[in-house]
Amino acid sequence: MTTINDIARLANVSRSTVSRCLNNNGYVSEEAKERIDKVIKETGYMPSQSAQTLRTKKSGVVGVILPKISTETASRVVSGINAVLQNNGFQLLLTDTSLDPAKEIEFIRLLQAKHVDGIILLATNTEKELLQAIEASKVPIVALGQEIPNIASVTYSDYAATQDMLAYFLEKGHKHIGYIGVYEEDPAVGVIRKQAFMDKMKQLDLVLKDNWVEQGDFSIESGYEAMKRMVESDKSNLPTAVFVATDNMAIGTMQYLKEASYRIPADIAVGSIGASTLSAFVEPTLTTVDFLNEEAGERVATLMLQAFNGKKNTEKLRHSYRLIKRDSV
Amino acid sequence: MTTINDIARLANVSRSTVSRCLNNNGYVSEEAKERIDKVIKETGYMPSQSAQTLRTKKSGVVGVILPKISTETASRVVSGINAVLQNNGFQLLLTDTSLDPAKEIEFIRLLQAKHVDGIILLATNTEKELLQAIEASKVPIVALGQEIPNIASVTYSDYAATQDMLAYFLEKGHKHIGYIGVYEEDPAVGVIRKQAFMDKMKQLDLVLKDNWVEQGDFSIESGYEAMKRMVESDKSNLPTAVFVATDNMAIGTMQYLKEASYRIPADIAVGSIGASTLSAFVEPTLTTVDFLNEEAGERVATLMLQAFNGKKNTEKLRHSYRLIKRDSV
DNA sequence: CTGAAAGCGCTTACAG
DNA sequence: CTGAAAGCGCTTACAG
Incomplete structure (x- = not known):
């Protein structure tokens, strides 16, 4: 595994400089930058996410808690969430509660230990224990489908x-x-x-x-x-x-x-x-x-993104819908 | 955030001892263990995954590369994969290539930077570049649906x-x-x-x-x-x-x-x-x-688990199937 | 049975 | 513009 130290050595700079170059912050001369970029390209170096996470407390991962992965609604929603989050450099960590309310709580804790940056919750209930786990969360949580006190959500109509x-x-x-x-x-x-x-x-x-x-x-x-x-x-x-x-x-x-x-x-x-x-x-x-689930997924993902940008909000969005008139009525 | 140092201090031991207790390896006296467990319970402490990953190179996360998240096949497969992996303490990191072959390659690299323990690939092709990316992978890769040289796979019949x-x-x-x-x-x-x-x-x-x-x-x-x-x-x-x-x-x-x-x-x-x-x-x-997709997902996940246990195999499993005779023939 | 020390790969003030 | 140093939270030999 090539590390930042290898890059530094090969490019003849310190690893501070490599880091600055990587993250585009702080000054770094054109010449240094060129050497570093060259070496990175040659080695195919990618920074270790876990080291970055340990340092910065940002993982680039968003946890999603689903009642059941293999339903049409879930896959539409996940698709919408993924569309906006992947575009913003985040990956999804999926969990499936198999409709077990206890697991919703367990995963809220577990995902935090995994240092996800935030959690998108498709809750099936609003029991007290769940609300407490949400309240205790260190990372922002947004909800889809159920309205939950004190957190932002998009709910269906x-x-x-x-x-x-x-x-x-x-x-x-x-x-x-x-x-x-x-x-x-x-x-x-x-x-x-x-x-x-x-x-x-x-x-x-x-x-x-x-x-x-x-x-x-x-x-x-x-x-x-x-x-x-x-x-x-x-x-x-x-x-x-x-x-x-x-x-x-x-x-x-x-x-x-x-x-x-x-x-x-x-x-x-x-x-x-x-x-x-x-x-x-x-x-x-x-x-x-x-209920336009995919759009709703995009919307809740956008809420998540806003939460990352420090906007502490508890906005309750109601998603739109469309009545489809067909032959059964 | 409570860390291992907090636990050590509160339980009046060193953090080495806490670590041993946590991981159930090395000796730790009954008394020490009791004190530590008590403190952990009280504080709700969970070890930082990123620190553990940085140290041990194990993340407890398996990456899954899907052509498209929101298809019935994908959701069945993911459900099967998740069933066995979640049971074994792993989480899934999902990526969606939107049927773009270039993204399959990109994600193989990206997932490694995220330190996933392994990758489950639902490939749509077997082009040379893809095979090279697989060859170059530091972590085990198993495939579902396509047969790929040198790696274990379960394919459909x-x-x-x-x-x-x-x-x-x-x-x-x-x-x-x-x-x-x-x-x-x-x-x-x-x-x-x-x-x-x-x-x-x-x-x-x-x-x-x-x-x-x-x-x-x-x-x-x-x-x-x-x-x-x-x-x-x-x-x-x-x-x-x-x-x-x-x-x-x-x-x-x-x-x-x-x-x-x-x-x-x-x-x-x-x-x-x-x-x-x-x-x-x-x-x-x-x-x-x-094609019994969910079962196939379970099977490829089992292959992944075997790879973690050091079995270097390139087993090609062919999954069974069932002809469903209905009215269109 | 236990603790001190080193180190995983990064980032971030800080001093120059 | 650049580098040395400290530190994120763990685990793992090693010495006792």
Whole structure:
């Protein structure tokens, strides 16, 4: 491994000078610079990141904590984050919590020991322990998808999008509308989307039967089961449209409906949130909301960059969205 | 930031002793150990990774070079890699070349400067410059998806899977079979799959018209255009089945076929490789090959682990696969 | 069983 | 414009 000492020796200067040359700060004569550049080129020298990090406390690495690496949303988000961070000379250190809240906390600590410059957190909850770990962090943390006290975040338009979908149902003549959501530990998906739904129903003065509200766990199968329960609870009294909190669950919902010979949207319309690739290919194509995940990733990365530039902010950005009207409604 | 010196002071020992205790090597008395553990717990101390790396040349980080982060294949593979590496105390540093071969080389160098312990490379080519960069690497490199001289790799069963698909076509009565592939810079997808196709056609003594062979660039649209060209070149003389090198292109192929009112598989059957989520949902469902990407990721990560344990190997593993028979054939 | 010392490869005031 | 010196937080022989 060639080090700064080798370069210094070969270029006949001190390593202070090499360092100055490398970092473009302080003075260094043209002649010295030329010799140094030449030697660096010849040897293919690259400064040791760990030595630099130890000295400067900057690693050029940003940690990302994901609930699950292999989901479409995650990969879109990571792609957006990477696009802006890689451009600014940062690398991503990815961690996958497998949806285990304890790991979110563990990784916040671990990433600090690795001296990441900052952490981008895609949280699934906002429990007290998590907030404490965030509070205790030495490095800036920004969040995507969940709103977290005291730190900057970009969140999705869960509330507005849900209400827009309901408005669209109404426009299409639906007055009996059901809901399939997820558990309430997840504030963004579990709580806000449901709240938006309930608020809008009340505001529009629409009836909502008890058995029109069901819950799943994000999976396709759970959407299938939820719809099945709804249908079997009282076949004679079903909604004419169902809002499902996520695309995957909506796809399960549609599977069941088709199996049970309900026509979509003639008998029951389905709308959801996610804009998954799949949503454009199922039969009928799914009406959904595009949360523009990649852009959101770029945006949260930009927030991270701002934090590096010393701007202590706790800005809460709400990301825009697009209602995609297709054949399922 | 609390350091090893703080711990030493608080526990009333030297930092050598703390270090020994931390790393579980060398002797340290029970009493000392207890005091140290207590202080560590109280302070939440974590050793500085960059200092450790500087000293030991081990970072606990593995670099992964991906052609594109936001693809289904990539996310499956990363998920598999992460599963085994995270379990063994490693973190992943992800880089995305955006399909630019020059960046594959650049990242091999950059990751070394970051002192990753090893690199997992998902190459898209095997050009000389790339091989040289690999040869020059100070850290172990293992490859996934492409076979590369002198290094360990797990590759997919491109050859066998392609021939199996042809055999299946034949079983279904097809004797006129077309091919849609990709450019030959990509050895695995561009060259081997095509070679397997050609070899099998020859072996079976089947005719292959010139206009039954087309090329795309992995995208859905390119599959659409390729099939369009094939059909328009000579409508009166079309194959009854087409093998498409990737799922996405196959989906484009099917789109065109449906638009042009060909029935699938009655008029033209379609088979491909990839087992994308989409393939199970398109109409008709797509017959394809599952390359078990997540497992392959686990396997290449295991190879990486072996390399860390000093086994210098250049093992070439071929990963298994599964033909998924669905409605498009 | 324990501590003092050297050193990993850098950067950064400081003195000249 | 340049170099000597100190120090970042660890680990590892080595001597005791």
